Amino acid sequence: MPHPLVDQLRFTRTEFWRGLDDLAETDAVVRVGPAxxxxxxxxxxxWQEQRYWLIRMQGLEPVSQRLVDxxxxxxxxxxxxxxxxxxxxxQVVAAAxxxxxxxxxxxxxxxxxxxDVTFQPGSLMHRTIYHYWFHLGExxxxxxxxxxxxxxxxxxxxxxxxxxxxxP
Numbered sequence: 259m260p261h262p263l264v265d266q267l268r269f270t271r272t273e274f275w276r277g278l279d280d281l282a283e284t285d286a287v288v289r290v291g292p293a294x295x296x297x298x299x300x301x302x303x304x305w306q307e308q309r310y311w312l313i314r315m316q317g318l319e320p321v322s323q324r325l326v327d328x329x330x331x332x333x334x335x336x337x338x339x340x341x342x343x344x345x346x347x348x349q350v351v352a353a354a355x356x357x358x359x360x361x362x363x364x365x366x367x368x369x370x371x372x373x374d375v376t377f378q379p380g381s382l383m384h385r386t387i388y389h390y391w392f393h394l395g396e397x398x399x400x401x402x403x404x405x406x407x408x409x410x411x412x413x414x415x416x417x418x419x420x421x422x423x424x425x426p
Contacts, residue, residue: 262423263366263383264358269420270390271351274303277394277410281401286340290403294335299393300343301329304350306389310382311354314372321349 260268278286278296286297294302305325312318320326325346328336366380401409 260359261361261363261366263380264361265420265423267358267383267387269414269416270387272419273414274390274394276414277398279410281340283340285401285404285406287337288400288404289335289337290400293396293400295337296397296400297338297340297343298329298335299397300340300347301325301338302331302333303390303393304343304347305329306386307347307354308350310386311357312350314375314377314382315370315379316357317372318353321353322346325350 278300281296286300287295289295304322308320308322308325309330313320327333328338361379366383367378369376369378371377398409
């Protein structure tokens with residue numbers, strides 16, 4: 259059974275994609291003002307998960323060097339195809355999930371140092387979850403600016419899909 263915080267991450271991922279339901283490829287690559295395209299945000303979130311769960315936590319090679327080079331924090335915005343970014347995201351998540359399933363409270367609470375960065379994995383988990391919600395809100399704003407209607411209005415069925423489960 260995954261740690262409850264991992265369940266929250268997975269719920270957040272599904273909510274992110276629920277917010278992108280019926281998003282046309284042509285709209286996914288539009289930049290509204292200084293905002294990045296929605297498709298760039300998908301690549302950026304894949305970059306973060308790859309960076310945290312594969313590279314930093316396990317010392318693995320990246321699934322995609324392109325994510326490192328083009329979708330990092332501070333990388334310039336771009337308009338990559340949404341389907342391509344979804345494919346990279348799927349690959350990263352598939353590689354990360356078996357590791358995430360092994361995490362315990364002790365794992366999430368311990369302090370780690372990789373290179374010159376010291377962190378707690380649980381804080382990385384929180385940062386990732388909040389990062390998804392940030393980009394989901396941004397994507398919804400872009401969709402509204404593009405005239406999309408009938409968008410998701412609120413968080414989905416968290417009571418059944420990711421309820422509060424106390425942990426020590």
